[in-house]
Amino acid sequence: MADSRLSSQKREAEEQVTELSRQIRALHQEKRRLSARTTTEAEFPRSPSSQRVVLIHRISGQAADVTSDYVRGLGQPRCTAVELTAEQVQTILKDVTAATERYAAGAPRISEAVLAACYVMEHRLYAWVLEQNCVFGVAPSRAQLVQQALLGVPTDLSADVKQTVQLGLTATARTQRKWLARFRARWGARLGMLKTEDSVSVAVTSFCRWTNYAIGEAPPGRLPLLVNMDETALAYHMVGLRGTVLRKLPAGSCPPADHAGLADVRGHVSLLASVTHEVAVQPRLPQVLLGNEHKFTKQVLQKASPHCPSNVHMWRQKSAWNSHATMRQFISLLARCLGDLLKTRYVILVLDCAQCHIDKSIYMQARQRGIRLLYIPPRMRRFLQPCDTHVFAPFKAALREKWRCSKAQAPEGSMDTCRWLRVVFETINAALQADWSHAFLRDGLLARQEHLSQRILQATGQDALHLGDGPPAKEDATVLFPKRRNLDIMSYVLWVPAYKLQQSRAAAGRGRGCSGIYSALCTKLYATQPLARDVSTLLEEVHDAAVSKKINDALERLLNASLFVLQHGMLAKDA
Numbered sequence: 001m002a003d004s005r006l007s008s009q010k011r012e013a014e015e016q017v018t019e020l021s022r023q024i025r026a027l028h029q030e031k032r033r034l035s036a037r038t039t040t041e042a043e044f045p046r047s048p049s050s051q052r053v054v055l056i057h058r059i060s061g062q063a064a065d066v067t068s069d070y071v072r073g074l075g076q077p078r079c080t081a082v083e084l085t086a087e088q089v090q091t092i093l094k095d096v097t098a099a100t101e102r103y104a105a106g107a108p109r110i111s112e113a114v115l116a117a118c119y120v121m122e123h124r125l126y127a128w129v130l131e132q133n134c135v136f137g138v139a140p141s142r143a144q145l146v147q148q149a150l151l152g153v154p155t156d157l158s159a160d161v162k163q164t165v166q167l168g169l170t171a172t173a174r175t176q177r178k179w180l181a182r183f184r185a186r187w188g189a190r191l192g193m194l195k196t197e198d199s200v201s202v203a204v205t206s207f208c209r210w211t212n213y214a215i216g217e218a219p220p221g222r223l224p225l226l227v228n229m230d231e232t233a234l235a236y237h238m239v240g241l242r243g244t245v246l247r248k249l250p251a252g253s254c255p256p257a258d259h260a261g262l263a264d265v266r267g268h269v270s271l272l273a274s275v276t277h278e279v280a281v282q283p284r285l286p287q288v289l290l291g292n293e294h295k296f297t298k299q300v301l302q303k304a305s306p307h308c309p310s311n312v313h314m315w316r317q318k319s320a321w322n323s324h325a326t327m328r329q330f331i332s333l334l335a336r337c338l339g340d341l342l343k344t345r346y347v348i349l350v351l352d353c354a355q356c357h358i359d360k361s362i363y364m365q366a367r368q369r370g371i372r373l374l375y376i377p378p379r380m381r382r383f384l385q386p387c388d389t390h391v392f393a394p395f396k397a398a399l400r401e402k403w404r405c406s407k408a409q410a411p412e413g414s415m416d417t418c419r420w421l422r423v424v425f426e427t428i429n430a431a432l433q434a435d436w437s438h439a440f441l442r443d444g445l446l447a448r449q450e451h452l453s454q455r456i457l458q459a460t461g462q463d464a465l466h467l468g469d470g471p472p473a474k475e476d477a478t479v480l481f482p483k484r485r486n487l488d489i490m491s492y493v494l495w496v497p498a499y500k501l502q503q504s505r506a507a508a509g510r511g512r513g514c515s516g517i518y519s520a521l522c523t524k525l526y527a528t529q530p531l532a533r534d535v536s537t538l539l540e541e542v543h544d545a546a547v548s549k550k551i552n553d554a555l556e557r558l559l560n561a562s563l564f565v566l567q568h569g570m571l572a573k574d575a
Helices: 002-036 051-059 064-071 086-103 110-136 142-151 159-165 173-187 201-216 262-266 298-307 324-338 360-369 386-409 417-432 437-442 454-460 474-480 489-494 498-510 514-528 530-544 549-567
Strands: 223-235 268-276 287-292 312-317 345-352 372-376
Touching: 051 064, 051 086, 051 110, 064 086, 064 110, 110 142, 110 159, 110 173, 142 173, 201 223, 201 345, 201 372, 201 454, 201 474, 223 324, 223 386, 268 324, 268 386, 268 417, 287 324, 287 417, 298 312, 298 417, 312 324, 312 417, 324 345, 324 360, 360 372, 386 417, 386 437, 474 489, 489 498
Parallel strands: 223 345, 287 312, 345 372
Antiparallel strands: 223 268, 268 287
16 A cells, blocks of 8 residues: 555656656757847847748748738737837848848758748738728628638749648638638637728717807807707616526416516607706706607596606607607797796707708797707717717616616506606606716817817727817718708808898899898898798898889888887797
8 A cells, every 4th residue: 555655656756857857958948049049039029030031031022011020920829919110120121131141052841931821821811801891891701711812822832832821721611711710810800790880080070160160159148058959768668677586486486577568568758858068957958758649648647747847748749759840849848948048048959860850940940949959960979969978878777777666666566657657757857967067078069179088089080179160161061961851051050041041142142232231131130039030031022022222222121120120029929
């Protein structure tokens, strides 16, 4: 028993001695290899004077990028690539040229020639994939990669070397997949999809110029007040919430399940949420719930009214979707909620380019109420709209948690519409009544983009936005609105009615004639009172019939009289 124990210990000791001897020999070899390298060679992962580097330099047609990439360790296993300066690249090329004379006499080994040719081919394939990804926006398939790799095989090779290099590419599909997997591992690639990105630079720049111009148009003494409104869908029954579920149940227990009807799972209410950058004004902004006639019955609205906060409004419609008529109603509601602030502040309503937000009637309604419209360019909501970037995510998270808590306390977990509405009311008061100034700053709506988020700058590919003065040019303003919409874009940008722009263009061409007087006086009239639309329309008809100086003088007198009446409030409508 003792002898067997001693013999096993002896074997273990001998194995340890053998392993230590092997490690010592390996260290001595590494020491000799490092001692043989020059000071310049020690700076790089691969020696510039090795035979393989000389072969790569020759096979690649003396391509400096291929040679330097190999020396710095790019595309090689268990090797971290280092960055090179221009001086180091020149030093490498000098060392390679000197080594070429040293290896000129003897023929290289076939294995070295194969490895050098493989690296040149893979480097060409890597450069092609880089161009396809970054320039053409294509993630090449296996067939494309194999075809391009075969095209990248150097031509000045012997038959044996060329056949060996092509061996993994001309075999079966399984062998090709294995070869490509090794290629991706060596060159830092992956098998995946390219992320689809819009070209956001022009859109962001034009929108920021428009924002700065609109804020700069605020009259003296009236500070700008920006309000962002956007819709979001609120589900009656929230499915897919993660939590604790028992796996082992007592005998006779019902299986765990969330019981809900199809109508509750599919049913939604639209929330028209409004946020601003001023905490004191936020409680005055309307938060509107749009429900259809089947869910928002008269009995439900009557029972929920006592629990409804003053800033929350429940609208019963045929459909829970927003529309042009609903937007006009919302603008009127916003004007009533702001009240005297419309006289002391320059209100700008920020909307996205949804179809229900853009219409001539909405434009005219906003002008009548003294509210300016500012539209976020298409597909830019994820960057520039505060509701999408900062508001809705925490609001939905709070709503899910409050809904879960309310369902846990409801009789048999049944959530009727009234109970659901009380949860929404509590969430609106808790989550939306906050300071959202950081959202407007990070999205570039305030402070002339001084606090613009890095996410937006990275998307534009710029370190900082370079904005000019004034509104965006007409050719740049076309990206601010959806295509194929019959809009006078500059009337929105300059906040001037389309017919006034036409009049001013005509006046510029004909001088201070009848239309010039009309355009100037209409500008003065609109600046005094936006509610003069009906009067201006009437005067436009008179102007269209003006064919003589007598009618022109009558038109001027009529405009001056209308201006006098409007200044004294005699045509003021109920706001």
